[in-house]
Each structure stands twice: as structure tokens, then as C-alpha cells.
Amino acid sequence: MKLIACSLVLFVWSIWNRHAISKPVIGALGSNEAFVLDGEDVIPGEFPHQLLLERRNLNKWGLICGAVLISNVYALTAAHCVENTEVKRLRVVAGLHDVTNRNVSQHHPDFNEGPEFLTNDLAILTLSDGLIVNDYVQPIQWISQENITLDGYSCTISGWGKDESTNHPEVLQKVSISLISNQRCDDILSIFYNVKTYPGHLCGYEPVKGSCKGDSGGPLTCYYKEKAYLAGITSWNIMGDGVCNATFPSVFARISYFNKWIVENTP
Template structure:
């Protein structure tokens, strides 16, 4: 077995296999990298914490550090199978916090450090994705881009287009905390209510190959239980040695729809308690009409797939039915029989129409009710 590297021990030696405290990770990173240069060490820690972006670091850790999630299943496929699928990524590997990419660069290649999420091209200049993929600081600094028509994200495959601004559902709720413009919210929990967002793309007058880049229609009606559907993405596909294996090549997974009532039983979830104001808690259902549950045979979407498309074949056309949102207990092989939970597109058609009437200015993040 390949031995654990020094950074693995640094991060996980006292964490009992769980996610380490993120602020503490920054300090320990500085201590490790500048052990013989105290002045540089202290300066690095101060700078990193001064512009600390918790969500960006969370993305990096979830993608590259072992023990957080393990992806399973899926087969490589060309972008022509889903030409509406897009990769959301940083413009370069220097974007975001140095701490985030310190974690990523220890384990991953440069292309891995750029990957954020998947998305779906629903119009020439609009990409639909998950709200939990949004990194407010990256939106405000105009450091996000999308790659269209890409099969292998390692090279120059596809066409890059910058993200101008973003619109997030104002009711998005993760773990009992609401996402704010400064990117602060409770990282714990898996409620993910209204997990939907739109990216507005910068003007792109270049030629797009229709075989590799095209929009997809939104499903207007709920899909019935038992319907066969597909998902594509560049998420985790297994473990290789000491790190999660992030696939650079687009992969496709096949699922069947599970009725929400059955899904709630399989996930063994009751109502969650969510803050509704100072000192006030309300009970909400995790599996509600705004989500869609699917299950595969020893396969799940996973970290990196988030925000990507779930689609069904209707006649000779493909329709977007869902957005990759969350799994209970991660996406390990031992939980492959549990349904994954997706944002149900047909439940948010009115929201999408309203949101697209408000084109964000460059660097603007809008919260749309």
C-alpha cells in the first residue's frame, strides 16, 4: 500500500477520519510549509486568514483529500452524448484562497484545482446549476468561467466563456444556515432546500460546434417513478492510492426514479429543524416536492458532479429533469443502494423564468425569491 504523505498526516493525524477544522487547517498548513521560516509562516497565516474563503477551501478539500467522499460507477462518454453539460471552474489555479489550492496542489493536478462543479446550458448565455456550487467571492471577483463542449478537462478541449454574474435562490438553505453574499453559512447538515442557481455568461461571439455545444429543454412535467434517467459529470470515480480519484473525462451514470415517499423511507429521514429567525426553529422535510430521488446499481453521483444535469429521453429529445444536489452519508460503495437527491427542475420553472428577467451586472450576485 502506498504510504501516506506528510500533508495527509498533518491534516488528519488528529481528526479521527473526519473533516478537520478549516481555520485550524490554514494555521497548520503555514506551520508545516514554513517551519524553518517563522516570519514567512506568520505572514502567510495572517494573509490567508484575512481573505479566508471557507467555501472555496471546502470545495478543495472535498475534491482532493482522502476520506471525505468516494465516488463510484459511471462510464466514460463523449460530450456529444450530453452537449449541454458544462464544467464550472476557476479561470486559473491562482484563483480563490491560497489555502484551498495548497490543499489541492498537494494531491491533484492543475486541472483538478480549477474544477468547481457541473452545470447545464439552458440558453446561449445561461447555465443552470446548484446553489451550493456558488462561491460568492469568486462571483464578485469575476474569477469563475465555464467550459463548453468539453469531454476531457485536462487540456484545451472545449470553449471557455467567463461568468459575468450569478443568481441564487433566496430561499436556499443548507444545514440550517442561509448563504449570504459574504459566503458564510453553516457547513453542517444536508437540507439543501431550493438548491438552484443560474450563471449568466459573458458575451461569446465565437463559433460553437453544435455537435458539442447545445442547449437542452427543461422538463415541464414531473417524471414518474421508475423512469430511466441519466447523469453526466466530472466527479469522483473511486479511490486511487491515498487520494480520491477525480475523473478528467466526462462520465455517464444511469438511474431510475424513486417515489419521494419511498425515498424518505430508504433514507430514514424525519423532519429537520431549521432556523426561522432569532430564537425560532421550524420543522422542514428533507425529501419534499422540490426534489427528485433516483437510485442506480452500485453507482452514484459524487463530489465534483454537483450542479450537473440529470436528464431523461422523451421521444427523440432529451429533457433536463434534475440538478445534482446531495447524497446521504456521502457517495461510498456501502451506501450505493440509497437514493441520491436532486433538485427537481419542473418545480422551479417559474423561478427560472423570474430569475432570467434580472440579468446580473459583472461581479454581481443576486438573491432571487
């Protein structure tokens, strides 16, 4: 398997806003930590659209988030993963399965970041060199129809984030999660927190399973007639005492909501 590390010409169009909420805070999942809660190992090549987003600190590259390949030159990630980071300190790694076995942006105009409610949490990465498509590196088609209903679908979160034992897995992890309506999502969140989603959010809920810090930017992959489609980008989850809580929904940037913006900025 040939692994590719690619630097970025980063047009991080990020789209987020801040809305104050009651504590505990909503976790920005890309805060240099990562979890796939109750995940299992992925088969090599199962998610060829999955990218690893790394940042260089001093002379060492380290995982900060996931990303998703949507063409050989464009990728999507969560805006909070790349805000306030110099382009020269970022790279994506494609074709990666086991992190122990490798060779070595434009924000949406309404994006904001902080320890509050994240909205419009999406960014486009422009790769400095186009990637060569193979069995392990392939772009994914995203769901572009804005009014499509995904409630009840079982879709898959993937990432190299920390697991429940707070250890980073060596092998890409995945977990299936059921999608729910935003109203149902709000109902669950409002049991304990003053939080509401908005149309650009997509929620998944499966007790014990879900996403957490650092899986941010990675794909929510749904399947229709055995073909993979990108439905969301992992964005945030409820946290308490620094730990993600899978008893609450995982929240994603709803790709279909941003279809026009993505098309306009990926010529």
C-alpha cells in the same frame, strides 16, 4: 472540437435552506470533490449541454462542479457550488469532453448552505458572452410541467467527478439511475437517518450507482422519444466518514418545481 472558457456575470439566485439532521451529514456534492459512482466514458458530443464550472485559486483554475447550459447565455448549477465566491473567480468551460485536452450568478431567494439538509439548491449563471451553438455546445430543454410523474424513468447523471478509486477521470462519465417517488426516497433514507425530501427534490436510486461530491450542479438528463430533457440538477447524497454511499438515493433539485422562477430570471 472548439472549447470555450467563458467568464460569468453571475446572478446566483440560489434557493436553499437548512434543516438539521442526525449524523452522518448529508454531503453537499460541490465541496471541491466529485464522483460518478460506477460510471462509464461518454461519447464526445453526447451531452452538449454539460458544462464544467471552474474556480480560480491563485493563478490556477480547478474543477468545482458541473453546470448545465439552458440557453446561449444562461446556465444552471447547484447553489452551494457558487455561494460566497467572487464572480471574477468563476468560469464555465463548454464543449469539453476530455479534461486533459482543452485551451485553457443569481441565488434563489430562499437558498441556504451548510452541513445540513439542502433545499432549493439551484442557481442561475449568466454568461458574460453568449456561446456559439455547435455539435458540442447546445442548450437543453428542461421539463417545465410541474405535476409530471417521473417515477420509474431511467435517467442519466454525468460529470467529471472522482470515481470509486477517488481519482478524477479524464473523460466525462455517465451513469444511468432509476427515478423514484419522494415517498420511496424518504422510506429508504429513514432506515438510518432522520431525513425527508420536499417537493423541490427529485430522487434517483440504483444500488452501487449514483452521484457524489462535485458532480453537484451537473445535469440529470432524461430522454423521451430520443430527445434529451433536463429533469434535475445534482444536489446531495448521504455521506459517512467522508465517503458517498450509493446504497442511498441520490437527490437532485427538481427542475419542473422551479420552472416559474427560472423563466422569470432568464429573460
